[in-house]
Amino acid sequence: MNAILRAEGLCKSYGNLAVLDGVTFAVEPRESLAVVGPSGCGKTTLLRLLLDLESPDRGAVARGYDHVGYLPQGGLLFPWKTVVENVGLPLELQGVSARERSGIVRKELGRFGLAGFEGAYPRELSGGMAQRAALLRTVLTGAPVLFLDEPFGALDTMTRQRLQDWLGGLTGILDRTLLLVTHDLEEALVLCSRVLVFSPRPGAVRGEVRRTAGDRGAKISRLDERFLEDKARVLEILEKG
């Protein structure tokens, strides 16, 4: 199958600090891929190169799509926009009329647990609700590939797990290619069918694990034996560095 995204030998340095060292991988259409690694291993830099926000020093990115959906760390809702305005922003920038936009957004708000909060500003939302709104905004870009950077990193453990399970169930319905960057192994395995494991800085692919526990979109138990085995395999690669 043709890859929708391919990274070939990506290298990136800032001054004398080498951040990425020859990163190569490919993502198939509708695949969900997680990149995990220790803090500072260049995960966010990799995402910026893939999103064309920065250029690599060496290597290339081949993209089989015209636009992307991006969920930055912390969600980054605009404080001056209400939930409806924030969530509908990608549609507005694409020139979708206010009426049509409102219809699309209001239909989706219920599925994302935000019904009744249409006119709320981000400061009036809980952390979990703000992240769901940011995620809905990413989904409404209509992009075939969604890039998520530590989507639930700033939340408490319980909320994070609840949202991971909720998004895990949603990935099957969304039917998009998903690229997730995280340092949370469980998040990677709950949300993605394949996990790339990065070495410490300068980041390079040290190995990969295909999830055996559950199909895409299926509810996954963190206590499932296969899930724990998958997690142990990821940990083993991480520990080898």
Next chain:
Amino acid sequence: MRARPRGGRPASGLRRGRGLRRGLWLLGPVSLVALWEIVSLFPSLPDYVLPSPEATIAALAKDAALIGSHLLATVAAALGGLAVATGAGLLVAAAMNARRPLGEVIYAQMVLSQAVPLIAVAPIVLIWFGLGVLAKLLIVAFVCFFPIAVSTYEGFRTVQMEQLDLLRTFGASRWQYYRHLFLPATLPGTFAGLKIAATYSVLGAIVGEWLGGTKGMGIYMTRALQSFRTERLFAAILAVMLTSYALFSGVRWVGNRLTPWVERREP
């Protein structure tokens, strides 16, 4: 439906707090007037040194039409100058943001310009532009420009690189960056500067009128002073204070309506 802000105090507590703040706000002017009344009763103080509050109010009522016409000229110059300063301040701040290294140089120049006393600049402006409205307008613009430009530029500085990146991934055009990011990010700062500038604008117009001109509160005050009609001077001060406060409140009202996302405590 609007969400209820999290962590809010009970409504009755909020009402009590607001009532207390309003009471404290009134305490200052009421105490001042009471003190003024007591001091003005001293027999050793003649009226031309300190007129009583009643004499001041009587002068205000008697000269209402005259003060009104002079005040109109002052307010027109203040609003005109404020408009010029706002336009110039926004443009300069946007230009400073677009060319950051140059912006920092201009910032330093603007700070230096504040060291120049208004009383020294105003006569030069009058020599260059005459005693008409234009000179007054430019003096007002000179005093109002700095708070507006600096506050707006500080607003530009609050924009995060990640917000720019996000809009870039959405495929935003240059205009859309301004419409969805720069403009709303700078609005609270611009209005903070505008509130200060609104009070400066009346002062600037009066300084311009003091140094020359035929109409305005500066002219009225100079004439009252020269004829030792101190009660008229006090009436003029009262009228100017109320006008400044009205301008400030007007700017605050517009600002509050245009930035509903800003959490604020109202008096």
